[in-house]
Amino acid sequence: MGTFISGWRIQRRVIGALMIRELVTRFGRENIGFLWMMVEPLLFAALVGFIWRYMKGPEEHGVSVIAFVASGYLPLTLFRYAVTRSVRIFTVNSSLMYHRQIKVLDFVFVRVLIEMIGTMMAYLFIAILLISLDEFPVPADLGLFLAGWTLYCLFTFALCLVLAPLSEMSDVLEKIMPVTTYVMIPFSGTFNMVSWLTPDAQKAMYYSPFVHGMEMMRQGIFGDRVDAQWDIKVPIAASLFFILIGLAMCRRVRRRLVVE
Amino acid sequence: MIDCQQVTKYYPLGSGRKKVLNEIDLQIRPGEHIGFLGRNGAGKTTLIKLIGGVELPTSGKIRRRMSVSWPLGFGGGFQGSLTGYDNARFIARIYGQNYNEIRGFVEEFTELGAQLKMPVKTYSSGMRARLAFALSLAIEFDCYLIDEVIMVGDANFHKKCHYELFEKRGDRALVLASHSPELIREFCDRALILHQGHGTIHHDVNEALEIYAAL
Numbered sequence: 001m002g003t004f005i006s007g008w009r010i011q012r013r014v015i016g017a018l019m020i021r022e023l024v025t026r027f028g029r030e031n032i033g034f035l036w037m038m039v040e041p042l043l044f045a046a047l048v049g050f051i052w053r054y055m056k057g058p059e060e061h062g063v064s065v066i067a068f069v070a071s072g073y074l075p076l077t078l079f080r081y082a083v084t085r086s087v088r089i090f091t092v093n094s095s096l097m098y099h100r101q102i103k104v105l106d107f108v109f110v111r112v113l114i115e116m117i118g119t120m121m122a123y124l125f126i127a128i129l130l131i132s133l134d135e136f137p138v139p140a141d142l143g144l145f146l147a148g149w150t151l152y153c154l155f156t157f158a159l160c161l162v163l164a165p166l167s168e169m170s171d172v173l174e175k176i177m178p179v180t181t182y183v184m185i186p187f188s189g190t191f192n193m194v195s196w197l198t199p200d201a202q203k204a205m206y207y208s209p210f211v212h213g214m215e216m217m218r219q220g221i222f223g224d225r226v227d228a229q230w231d232i233k234v235p236i237a238a239s240l241f242f243i244l245i246g247l248a249m250c251r252r253v254r255r256r257l258v259v260e
Numbered sequence: 261m262i263d264c265q266q267v268t269k270y271y272p273l274g275s276g277r278k279k280v281l282n283e284i285d286l287q288i289r290p291g292e293h294i295g296f297l298g299r300n301g302a303g304k305t306t307l308i309k310l311i312g313g314v315e316l317p318t319s320g321k322i323r324r325r326m327s328v329s330w331p332l333g334f335g336g337g338f339q340g341s342l343t344g345y346d347n348a349r350f351i352a353r354i355y356g357q358n359y360n361e362i363r364g365f366v367e368e369f370t371e372l373g374a375q376l377k378m379p380v381k382t383y384s385s386g387m388r389a390r391l392a393f394a395l396s397l398a399i400e401f402d403c404y405l406i407d408e409v410i411m412v413g414d415a416n417f418h419k420k421c422h423y424e425l426f427e428k429r430g431d432r433a434l435v436l437a438s439h440s441p442e443l444i445r446e447f448c449d450r451a452l453i454l455h456q457g458h459g460t461i462h463h464d465v466n467e468a469l470e471i472y473a474a475l
Binding site: 009010013014016017020021024025095096097098099100101102254255257258259260 | 328338349354
């Protein structure tokens with residue numbers, strides 16, 4: 001028990017130190033610093049939302065187009081940033097292996113955690129702004145929204161845990177990553193609800209782990225105005241599967257990691 | 261006590277692999293000073309990295325029953341894009357130390373002044389060595405791992421290292437990889453000669469230096 005508690009303390013220290021270091025290196029100390037982390041998703045969600053509004057009209061399937069785009073695009077940025085920045089994360093941070101209390105898993109964990117905080121801040125900001133403009137509903141069920149968000153983040157973390165060691169083993173991954181993340185957008189539930197699709201497509205979407213978290217978030221925001229379909233078993237099972245494989249792969253890559 | 265048992269390390273080389281260390285057995289007891297001797301590429305740095313836990317052995321075991329510093333060299337242990345102060349802050353955080361104390365020691369030991377506010381990548385190798393030394397001496401370890409780095413720097417730096425490491429912390433264990441016979445002769449109780457992957461331990465340092473000179 002004593003070793004567990006001291007281990008936990010070290011772990012918390014390391015995670016905290018890594019997060020501060022990450023924020024300082026990435027955003028610097030000058031001008032608005034780490035607030036940049038939320039500006040980018042914010043701009044994207046807002047601009048895409050407004051463009052769609054003029055292309056498709058203010059509402060689609062009974063919900064505001066801007067609100068719908070924002071609620072889909074913000075989690076997607078989390079996923080895209082987390083995944084892109086997991087590529088070769090061990091090599092990039094290898095100088096930190098000089099300190100034995102830092103483990104390779106911490107890199108992936110910190111990466112996803114930082115994206116989670118940044119996206120959540122952006123989300124909060126954009127939601128308050130849009131609610132005051134009457135373009136975004138007051139969330140119908142905040143608990144359900146947060147549960148969906150947690151599942152979405154869990155699966156993102158699980159995927160990063162596999163992609164990070166995989167990118168160290170093969171250079172091919174780095175090349176195919178952008179196209180893969182682009183192609184997966186239709187399967188992520190980002191810009192449509194499952195219930196808008198044909199029955200065959202709905203069946204296929206059931207197996208996409210992202211969709212369930214996204215549908216939960218949408219129901220949490222829009223309530224009964226959308227017909228959400230979700231099943232927490234799928235993202236949880238998929239996450240556990242990828243975490244197990246990822247842990248084994250991280251261990252293997254760590255053994256062979258060459259540190260300058 | 262640090263116990264290395266049958267430590268073997270391979271590195272990838274082209275399509276095959278190269279054996280850098282072959283079943284090295286080594287015990288380092290508290291307070292003991294061991295010198296690593298070997299020609300360039302003999303595996304001194306590799307063995308120090310394995311003892312420090314920076315890299316992991318391909319096979320064999322390393323047990324650490326005392327606190328061991330990170331290997332002190334030119335590059336490792338800090339991040340080039342961060343300033344000297346930020347590096348000190350980071351070290352203080354992960355080792356659970358008081359930053360103000362560490363900062364005071366680093367300022368005094370390195371004498372780098374305003375340069376500490378600049379990213380470490382702008383430092384000369386002598387300045388890096390000063391910072392690396394200061395950061396690891398700011399944390400108290402039972403065993404310090406030192407890889408060549410003591411050779412760079414000016415007379416003033418040597419004097420400070422000498423005082424902090426060999427006088428003030430003379431009771432700690434020390435692993436010193438060096439090409440300098442004087443340094444090994446003066447400070448080490450034992451020497452490990454690394455040659456073609458094999459390690460042989462010598463209790464007579466002068467004898468070890470003679471063998472090393474003949475390699």
